[in-house]
Amino acid sequence: MIRTVAALLGLAATLPADLAATAVAAIGGTAPPTRRSESPRTVLISGGKMTKALQLARSFHLAGHRVILVESAKYRFTGHRFSRAVDRFHCVPDPGAPGYAQALLDIVRRENVDVFVPVASPAASIHDADARAVLDPHCEVIHGDADTVRMVDDKSRFSEHATSLGLRVPDFRRITDPAQIDDFEFPPGREYILKRISYNPVGRMDLTRLSARTPERNSSFARSLHITDDDPWILQEFIAGQEYCTHGTVRQGRLQVYGCCVSSAFQVNYEMVDKPDILRWVETFVSSLDVTGQLSFDFIESAADGHIYAIECNPRTHSAITMFYDHPDLAAAYLDDGHPVIVPRPTARPTYWVYHEIWRLISEGNRKARLRSIFRGKDAILTGWDPLPYFLVHHLQIPSLLLRNLLARRGWSRIDFNIGKLVENGGD
Structure with a gap:
């Protein structure tokens, strides 16, 4: 709770500076030149909380297309819904909910959508592939079919397919039982890591090295994870x-x-x-x-x-x-x-998110590098012709999520301004 309150106070303290930055950007802001489409279409974009959805919305809008943005109710206060590039915004069920595909279809019909471009979170890409079967008769979907998405999203099946094409991937084994780690003969001088095949928003940062020199750690670490037939992991060679x-x-x-x-x-x-x-x-x-x-x-x-x-x-x-x-x-x-x-x-120019850069400037030792990064590049959200999303991401979207967690007494590990959310255990 203390971290959440501190984050809210910090964002409140930066509000005047962000308001000034938004105003300054708006004064001289002009849109980049874009080739207008000869056949404008209505484009539906999901994942409205994320910067990448905003970027696509802006690019389609500048090319003359009509943009419909959608997001789940949890992120209904996304600052991107207020972008000049967004013509309409709708809330839809979470991608894993039973009514997700039908909600997309209702919007496709109501808004006369020509193309659906999913901007999926890691947890949503398979659900978007399943939704494609419902949407295909009504609009083009720029997303793989269910079989393809499931194959490439599975780290071991992806590695198998790449190997079949003669492409290099690290040595790997599919692990469905911790006992397989005990039985695996680790090659001398080589290290391996365990990665969950399903999305793991917090644990993905854990790169515990396993090798022939650490049999006890190998076994205890594998048994500390939830490895089953239904929740497989991949043992992958660590390559420096x-x-x-x-x-x-x-x-x-x-x-x-x-x-x-x-x-x-x-x-x-x-x-x-x-x-x-x-x-x-x-x-x-x-x-x-x-x-x-x-x-x-x-x-x-x-x-x-x-x-x-x-x-x-x-x-x-x-x-x-x-x-x-x-x-x-x-x-x-x-x-x-x-x-x-x-x-x-x-x-x-290289893109960044200024709040992440400021945090690094404060917490890391190489301040010259951080300042160089800020002045060489540009904030990925802030642009003069469409400045409002920048202000509202930092002073509506993220604060609303922090308040939600504060009321629920739920923790978080990191604020990610890029994808517009709080990174949490079991999150999306």
Whole structure:
């Protein structure tokens, strides 16, 4: 409770500064040049609490499309609903609720939606794939079918498919019983980690190393986790090196939007980097699926051998899409078959979330690096032609969630301004 009250007081203290920043941005703000579509459509976007949904809404709006934004009732105070890019906002049931697909269908019919672009949370991507079966007769859905999404979202099945294509992934085993860890012969000199195959918002940060040198820790750690046939984990080789993440938008197995960034466990800074080996890996994998949707990947470049290894695939929009904030062709690359692949413009500034940068400035030692990051880049939410979402994310959306948790006496581990929520155990 003390942390929650402190966070609320901190946001109240920054309100005047954010109000001033919003006003200054609005004075001289102009929209980036965008190619207007010759066939404007009505586009439905889910995940309205997240910055990546706002970015897509802005890109579609500037291209002349009508944008409908949806989110669950828990996040009905999202600041993004007040964006100039959003024509209508609707609340829908949680993606896992029985009425979710029907609620989307009702909106598709009522608003005459032409295209549905799910901006899914990790817990929602499979539900959006299931909803596609209901929506397909009524609008285009830029999301994989249920079988494809379930395959790539499962870390071990994804690794099996990549291996079948001759693509590199770390050594792995599917674990359904802690006893399998006791029986596994750890190769000398190599370390492994255990990762839950289902979404694990808090535990995903736990990279406890297991090896032949630590048999007791291996066993006790595995037994501290909830590993069953119904809740499998993956034992994956730990590879030291530089992490990268990618966003990809694919139409009929063809990559049309691509971005690649240096990554980390908690990633809130995005700047395009050129890694040809990663691009070739992504193109090979997506072409094998003949899918239309959004596929994001995590990679590691091994410090030992220099090779690229794919760690996992996330079948949803990546926050790296914020790098396309000034790209004139993002909407067309999403909606038009055969569009040439686009990458962030060379002039695009790195994106960040200023509250995360300020926290790092206070808590980390390398303040010059943080200040350099702030002045080189741009806040992913704040833009002059559409400034209101920035103010309301920080002074309506997040405070409303903090108050909700305060009244429920429920804790949280982190405020994530990027995805617009409080990270909690068992959260979405």
